[in-house]
Amino acid sequence: MGSEPFVMFEEGQPLATAAAYSKAWDGLAEYCLLRGDYESLVFLDDCVPQNMPSMDAATVAEYIAYKTQPHGSPFLDDHGRPILGADQKPLVAGGGWTDPGNIDQLLSAITYRHKQLSQDGEYVDLCDLCLQLVTAYKRKTETREYSPQGDSALTPMELCKIHAHLFSFEKAGGVEQFQLWTMLLLGVSQFLRSQELCTLTIDSFVPSLSKVTPQGTVLYTAIHIRGKTNDFTQMVWRNDKMPQLCPLRHLLAWISLTGIKEGHVFRSAQGVDAPMPYTTFNKRIKKVCREVCRHDGPWGTHTMLKSAYFMAVARGGDVKTIMDSARHKTFDSAQRFYQDAKTVLAIARLDPESMKVISALPKWTAIHIVNHNTSIAIANNQYAATDLPICDLADCFVRSFGDGHQVTEIRRRLKPLDLARAILKSAPPEDDDVVDMQLDSAIDKISDPKARERMRKLVALKCAQLLASTTSTCPIPKQRSHVKVQGVCSPRHRWGKSSS
Structure with a gap:
């Protein structure tokens, strides 16, 4: 828990007292676990953190009632409401204590444990502000106006x-x-x-x-x-x-x-x-x-x-x-x-x-x-x-970065940093859609229908030649079928797109 184990009992402590205290601590620890009061449970551990708050007095009072009420009976608070466990289910009384000496023994054991941690003054309730300050320091949120909101984004x-x-x-x-x-x-x-x-x-x-x-x-x-x-x-x-x-x-x-x-x-x-x-x-x-x-x-x-x-x-x-x-x-x-x-x-x-x-x-x-x-x-x-x-x-x-060399040669010549710099200088592709629209507009201005159709065929033929000339650079496989556009069987949909 962050601290060295302290000596449970001082030298010369009677064995009977040590055994009774250990039994009282074990029983209280089981109830803290059952109830869900884990801070009080930590206080009963062999290694207690420094500046650990005192045990919750309400938990101690509940434990006494838990042990003194008949075994198996509904475990209720002062207002008659069921006391819930850590699993949010109603508890039933554990019973087992009929001798008032059990209560005295428990309180003596708790007092002894607190004195071991230099907590021997008058009991006071926890100060929420003090707890917040200590928690903020431990979580590194003590800076002014700091409000944790998870991980940051990169701009x-x-x-x-x-x-x-x-x-x-x-x-x-x-x-x-x-x-x-x-x-x-x-x-x-x-x-x-x-x-x-x-x-x-x-x-x-x-x-x-x-x-x-x-x-x-x-x-x-x-x-x-x-x-x-x-x-x-x-x-x-x-x-x-x-x-x-x-x-x-x-x-x-x-x-x-x-x-x-x-x-x-x-x-x-x-x-x-x-x-x-x-x-x-x-x-x-x-x-x-x-x-x-x-x-x-x-x-x-x-x-x-x-x-x-x-x-x-x-x-x-x-x-x-x-x-x-x-x-x-x-x-x-x-x-x-x-x-x-x-x-x-x-x-x-x-x-x-x-x-x-x-x-x-x-x-x-x-x-x-x-x-x-x-x-x-x-x-x-x-x-x-x-x-x-x-x-x-x-x-x-x-x-495209290799001046016509094979990929294996490019890998040998270009180091990763060279490749990163080449990417920075890589030019964007031609805007084929803009070219499409410009060609369509120019061809539509031809008044003679036969001349207009002839021009479409010539442009389609030129596109096919350009496509064929690039296959040696990037092996794009032949695809399903050509697409007829405006009466022309062309490997490019309109003027800038391949059908393949």
Whole structure:
């Protein structure tokens, strides 16, 4: 209990007295446990903490009544109400005491125990204010106006500072830093709990919900997570406005960098395919947060979830959509996280440096999928439903940094820190939807129907040639069938989308 055992009986104490006192303490301890008075129970332990409050006099009086009333009779208070035990069920009297000497013996034993702890003055009730002060000191909440509210959220500015901190120096090749950053970023973007993140495997990815441009740019993918109560599927979106905060780029880079083809994505250093223990991950997150952030947090298991709420609110998400993405089943739970994020966001906006980062964030996009099949059907009408494993998509992404070299050569040449810097400089993909609309508008202005149709065929043919020329860079397999658009059999839906 935090103190050394004290001598139960002074030298020369009669054995009969010692035996009687021990019996009295044992009986009282059993009643404290039965009643749920654990503070008085601690007072009877062999190792009592310093400054332990005296036993509750009401408990002692109840115990005397408990032993002196007939065995098995209803145990009632002075107002005739049943006295409840720790399990909130009515107690019955224990009985057994008919000799008044038992009461004297009990009181003598209690007095002796208090004197052993230098509590030999007149009995007074506990002072609630004194107890609050001692408790606040022990829990480190004694600072002015401090109100504990759980773990803190990381703001976008703090995330950027953690990124700069992790990749400002090289340690053990930078692999550990790259892994930690990828896990943190993915956890925040996907509202993942630590255990869900650490147990992510290659099989967790959904190839049919991946979108790749003809130029080989991966725009999104999806992951299937096994949660505590049910399974769910989420989209992992690409962030082109702030590449350092893009979960998709770093995830693809990590998978390609490590050459993982199966098993766990984030592995322990001790095992070939053992997942990183979530306790290890939490310790690393706490460590880097303490090193980088200007406040003490606290940082803990809810830091990623609170950071996810903050990012979603800062990017304009509404509470219902965020609640679904976070998998909060009750509005009350989501409302607490949402309101806290709104308040912290209002404070962060007063800092010009933080406001600059917040303004650069892309608009919030929902990640939660309810109808899996509908999402796949829509994805199949966009560019390519590649059906490629995530490891192949990862190699396709990393190949863009290699100036035509093979992935194995790129892995040999590019260190993790080099890859992190390359991600910062990676350009966003062309906005094909804008190109589509511009082409449609230009072709519609052609007055001659035959000339207009001829132009559509030429553009479709050119798109097919461009698509064929990119397959050597990113092997997108041929898919089900071409889609006829406005009378033309084209491998691209409209002008900017592949049907494959």
